Amino acid sequence: MAHTVASTSSYQESGSILFIMDEPPLAQLLGIVVHDIVPDIQVEICHSQEDAMYSLERSSYLLAITSAECATTNDFRLLHQARNYQSSMPLIAAVPETERCDVWKMVHHGVFDLLPNPPSQLQVMKSIHRALSHNELLCNLASTHRAIEQIMQYEDTVRTRMNNGSHDAQRIMQELALRFEATKARLTESADRLSRHVEEIRTETQCRAVRTLSTRRI
Structure with missing residues (x-):
């Protein structure tokens, strides 16, 4: 044991x-x-x-x-x-x-x-x-993926309220949707970069x- x-x-x-x-x-x-x-x-x-x-x-x-x-x-x-x-x-x-x-x-x-x-x-x-270092990168990558999932949930909520709200509410929600989309794009780019770095460390080490x-x- x-x-x-x-x-x-x-x-x-x-x-x-x-x-x-x-x-x-x-x-x-x-x-x-x-x-x-x-x-x-x-x-x-x-x-x-x-x-x-x-x-x-x-x-x-x-x-x-x-x-x-x-x-x-x-x-x-x-x-x-x-x-x-x-x-x-x-x-x-x-x-x-x-x-x-x-x-x-x-x-x-x-x-x-x-x-x-x-x-x-x-x-x-x-x-x-x-x-x-490999573990730390994987941890950061997992956190980034969780943040992307959370953004996608927020986007779903915003779309629902855009469809059901007044004109002013729809305008505000549309602005939020654009911000969420930009944030998601940045996080996705970060996740791709982290993923490449993880693979580089593994390949170079081996x-x-x-x-x-x-x-x-x-």
Whole structure:
């Protein structure tokens, strides 16, 4: 079962990081590194796919870091289930330099970033910061979409009152409708921009990680 190695107050969304490791020394090392980087964050460790999927189903996480072994076992079952339970959660895989595995295939199945195993503190820090930046953009994108939906509801209300009101009321409502339309256009443009930025971060992160690991294996 998962157990906590560091319990703290809160960090951003009061979330936590899940380690999915069949190597206790690596999990402990990463726990120490993460605690040094972001001390106000909770870390949980699972030592098997089964425990990890149980935790993913019951709790939400800012991100997860898994060993390559846990990520690829049973035809990438962990990666598939992680997408089902928490589709937007960044999942980072630690890949030993001596281990033969298709890193592109791991990316194809949903890995957000790849780390060498063992990683340096700087590598872990950069990977976590990229994942949290990705989360923040997704949060902003979701808020923008909610604002667009609210504007559309207001527009429906305004149209109804335009049809039922007096001439003056219709004129005022028409002005409001134009303002709502302009606001919706700005929000839609912002949402498109955020969506592109999210995809850019994910693509750049994956390409950089694959390129780095592939170079070291030559």
